[in-house]
Amino acid sequence: MRVLITEPLSEPGLQVLREAADVDVRTGLSPEELMSAIGAYDALVVRSATQVTASLLEAGCRLRVVGRAGTGVDNIDVDAATRRGIVVVNAPAGNSNAVAEHTIALMLALARRIYPAVSSFKAGRWEKRTLQGFEIKDKTLGLVGLGRIGMLVASKSRGLEMRVIAHDPYVSPERAASSGVELASLEEVLSAADFVSVHTPLSPATRGMIGARELALLKPTAYLLNCARGGIVDEEALREALERGVLAGAALDVFEQEPATDNPLIGLPNVIATPHLGASTAEAQEHVALDVARSVVDVLAGRIPEGPVNLPYVPPKAVEFLQPYIDLATRLGSFFVQWRGGLLGRLELVYEGEICEYDTRVLTSAFLAGLLAPVSAGPVNLVNASQYADERGLVVSEARLGRGTRYGSLITARFAGTSEPMDISGALIQGEPHLVGLDGQRLDCVVQGCMLVDLHHDRPGIVGRMGQILGQADINIGFVQMSRVTRGGASIMILGLDECVPADLMPRFLEVPNVQRVRMVTLPPYNGHEDDAA
Incomplete structure (x- = not known):
């Protein structure tokens, strides 16, 4: 088996893959080069930059699994993979803590004006009064999405003595309450929060879900954070809202188009921006590499992976x-x-x-x-x-x-x-x-193995006649199983054979009196029974 890795993966993950398959690490491939190469591989491992399109999956005639070293799979055509029977796996837990910590760091940076303070000080100015911040204790954090990362952010924020409210239609009130979180509508969360942090996956339903209408609900003193996926927040609507003072500021780690070096949001004075660093810790990179590698190996070995995207969990x-x-x-x-x-x-x-x-x-x-x-x-x-x-x-x-x-x-x-x-x-x-x-x-x-199955009327001599045909063809019987409902009634017989009956011999069994149906059933050998089916 062969595995292709198109983006950097930590060494522990590479080692897991190398123990199970031949691994090629080929970073920097152009789409055309990847399209040309993919047909020789059974597995593909990517991060967020490689676009796994329907045409690429079609070209991957041997592909059995696509692994995403991270959480989001919006760069993978999951529907196309599903149609082709290709398992998609990710590593949803490996970088969760790193993203949650990055969210908290950006929230504190907004509250204490860390970025403008550093810039001002490095420029030779000492502006204590104009750079005064505020404490986040007793402030309200509004979470849009209360999945794994959202829950971690909630827990850490509660530790900082914040009030946490959230909107997530897929989380029960009991589950939220057990973590000290109050559930509310999206409108209620946006209008009540001092900080709004987005933690939903990117999907057709969530793309642009924070637009001009939603931003208008924020308090003018509120801040927006997005460490989830670019595209959930309408960037043009956010730029206009920030320029007009609809909200106080924003902290962004993800963007619709990345690299986002030319994004106009980055130049705004009330925006803190980082280049998609949420999962960029040594610990997270090792965790996601190990998680996705183990899942890929599981699929290649015919086992259930721990991080299936398009399988029942x-x-x-x-x-x-x-x-x-x-x-x-x-x-x-x-x-x-x-x-x-x-x-x-x-x-x-x-x-x-x-x-x-x-x-x-x-x-x-x-x-x-x-x-x-x-x-x-x-x-x-x-x-x-x-x-x-x-x-x-x-x-x-x-x-x-x-x-x-x-x-x-x-x-x-x-x-x-x-x-x-x-x-x-x-x-x-x-x-x-x-x-x-x-x-x-x-x-x-x-x-398992080769089984000759027949339905017949329960009469004497049928087993002998069937065995005689097999014996003449030099096919050995490993076991015989028979069942009947009533004496003389319908009976089913299964003969376990050492080799399968050739197609041209099958009609002879139907010549046996009282035999109604005969089929050759062939299944993979089961461990320990390659030579003995019963």
Whole structure:
């Protein structure tokens, strides 16, 4: 596997990647050079400067994962990555404290007029009276966005004895109150705050959300801070408001276009500006490098990453439990479509037992990936499986039954729309993925390798006839699993084989009397069972 890194990454992160893959660090590539090179790589790691466009992702025919060493992913076309089944990971926690500290530093610099004081003193002036500041104790900080960084800023500000109010429609009042934060509408936050600090991601919904109308709500003595993403604040509206005295000043670390050396905001006397330094600490750079590197390695190894952007979020503590069930669900989906050969319009995933304590969306995605991959032209995986299902008109639902089962946890998929049973069930038995039910019948085998599956009327001699055909083709049987509902009724048989049956031999099995359907189901070997499927 090969990993391309296009922007500086701290050495600890590089070391993690080098232990798992061949790593090329090629900074300073032009868009054309990157487009030409990307087809040879399985993973791409960037910071904020590299633009990961839809056309670049299309050119990356081998790409499985794009890693963003940092939080914001507005330089990555996440929708295009999702369509192509490419996982996008970031490092949302690694630089959070650094950004929060930078926000506090800028707020204190505004209050105590640090920047003009330094400039004046270096110019040979001693202007104590004209550079008088104010204390932030008992002042009101208004936060727009109360995510990880917003919460850290709130905590640090509360330690400085500030009142903290916030607007975030996705945070519960209880969660905010537990951190000493009062929730309010955006208008209430803007009109009441002495400092307004922006901490939302950049998205179509948040682009330009602080514009002329919002700035007009600020007190003339208020200050605006943005250490989040350029584009959330309308820069032209802010410039006009600052020049007209609508607010007292601003501190900016991010800009719509970077580098922002020619941005007119920088030259205003009531603006403090830093060149996107929020995450620029030695500690933060090491943390984000390690976080994104570990997530990239996880994806390349087929594991759930800790920082998925376009996957259902799985808490780190749940990863160890769910990982083998993801493999099981994928195998069940693949088995089912190979056995049935077609898809119906409605599918229900039923989860029973301990597994219901976890978010099962990732398991549903895994089943869909296994189900759709054999019948889709493009790559299908956890990232884009739901999208492929929608495109095929497959209506998917989940049911979570907390009751216990004989297996501890059980996954069952049921298709609706036919009079006959169409279902498949699986469980982990001694840590191994087992098929335990198919079309209303009980079975038990490790779901891996080459399996000849047939539906027949329960009559004497069928096993012998099937075995005779295989023996004549010099194909050895590793195990036999049979099930029937009633004596003489419908019966399902699974033969685990040492090698798969060639296509030209398959019609011979249908010549056996009472055999109704025969399919060759092929799945990846499971560790420890490459030579023994049961």
